[in-house]
Amino acid sequence: MYIKQAYHKNNDLVKYLPIPILFLLIILLNYVALLVLPIDVEEIMRQEVAKKGENRVFVETLAPMVIFLIMLLLWVKFVHKQTITSLTTARRKVDWKRIFFSFGLWGGITAALTGLAYITAPENFEYNFQPKAFAILAVIAIIMVPLQTSFEEYLFRGYLMQGIGIATHSRLVPLIITSTFFGLMHIANPEIGRLGYTLLLYYIGTGFFLGIITLMDEGMELALGFHAANNLISALLVTSDWTAFQTPSLLKDISQPSTGFDILLPLLVIYPILLFIFNKKYGWNGWKNKLTGRIDFTGNDITNTK
Template sequence: MNYIQQAYKGENEPWKIVLTLILVSGLFVGNIIYFMFFGDGIDVIEEQKKLLEMIPSKNFWLAINLLPFVILLGLLFLLVKSLHKRSLLSLTTARPKVDWSRVAFSFLLIVITALVLFGISYYSDPSLVELQFNPLKFTILLIISLLMFPLQIGLEEYLFRGYLMQQVGILVKNKWFPLILTSVLFGLLHGANPEVAEIGSIIMVYYIGTGLLLGIMTLMDDGLELALGFHFGNNLLAATLVTAKWSALQTDAAFVYTAEEASTQISEIVLPVLIIYPILLFILAKKYKWTNWKDKLFGKVKAPPKENYKIIE
């Protein structure tokens, strides 16, 4: 059974799917709808500054922002286990057990790539960023990031590339539609971020492109392991390496962008999607010997024989 077919191991009555999506993603959907219809008069960055002035520290603000993800991930796992009668393994991978080496490799791949790109950018023009390293604040930030970001990215991966991709896949009986749908929805999820207000809609290319990359990883590798490692490495560095006044993650990172506006960083939005991401996919494809791309990404989803529905614990 491939990754999407893992959904057949559980109970998939429509009301259970709708209830799960409402309970787990209702907060995000409501937030998106609010900003779509009522967000024109709201200065997201200014509102964020006001909130930061009211709280003890940026690290506290980060922890508070990540807490809902922790709660919702636990809720998703509970609903999958109790409502859908499925194992969490079937939501994670088509393999007999989770391959943590894949998580580690993908994590290291994006971390090394990002650090190299940052080093090149810093060497080319050091004036773009300014060192603001504070040992105590950075240590607290690192601890919070290591504890909570795995749960934050876990919710996004298990909800989009996991639950939603699997459920939509067995509904429409193909793989390309859930891949595109979850990528677009993943991008829209980030539509209320301050970066969108500052940079403009061009940043949606990065968000949707990243969702597409993670979706391709999941389908080609028949599991979430690579997507989990990549997403964690990406968010960890986004919080600890460089921050900006217009960033969604206001943290005590080691560096801060000196530019008051984000327009100078547009090249950094398009470059990863068009050049870096294909290179990373090529590396992963070679390492894990991916083949049959057409069927993996565009093939049909068929119900497996009943004897294969048994959950592997």
């Protein structure tokens, strides 16, 4: 129903292309520039932070995503003639309780895991609390981070999920494509430069998790809450010299970054537990049809038996 509700007989699939192509082209050009040009991203970030301060750099990092969110929502409303509600959910109105539940659940888990890491290995962290800078950060982050994460969710779990679903009459195809591209979108992040391409498994796996909860719940609310909590709590609690977000957070991670089981832990343990919790709370059923079923725009959906 979530994908199906975006369909109408005069759908022009070409209209779905400009914003995704523009955004992905920027990502691609950024990545190619990193490969071809002698650019030290970490050194550039250090210079920018030294010159402008962490909070200003943080704002400048988030601002393009906020602009893209506004562009996307205006494009949907005036070009596709689609309501923002129907882009967000199959329900009659956006379920804010779902957003806040997902936000609180994942925010609590993220804070608990950060606290556990600090308690078990305090030598990996420096106390970084600066009252004035942190207060400014909190205001900036609370306003801008949900807008940044909402753009990514509306683009991948909303706009592209619906557009590709309409084009292919499938749920599985948009789930695979949007999850993969969501992961690859992070390929130019400083974390990839430090930890290697193995980290893309985490980003792609997270994309699949967010796509699954969107399709199962017939709406983006849970994904919106999860993504906002993930970036907001992380920005406020921990920073480091090699991440995309460098902020005057409570703690600074000074450990030597490396890939290990911590990359697989969310994919193999935490995300399945979250799926179990959401399934129990919201009474999900028909997993096979909702994730792999074909979409019949002239009648009832049909289950993929292949």
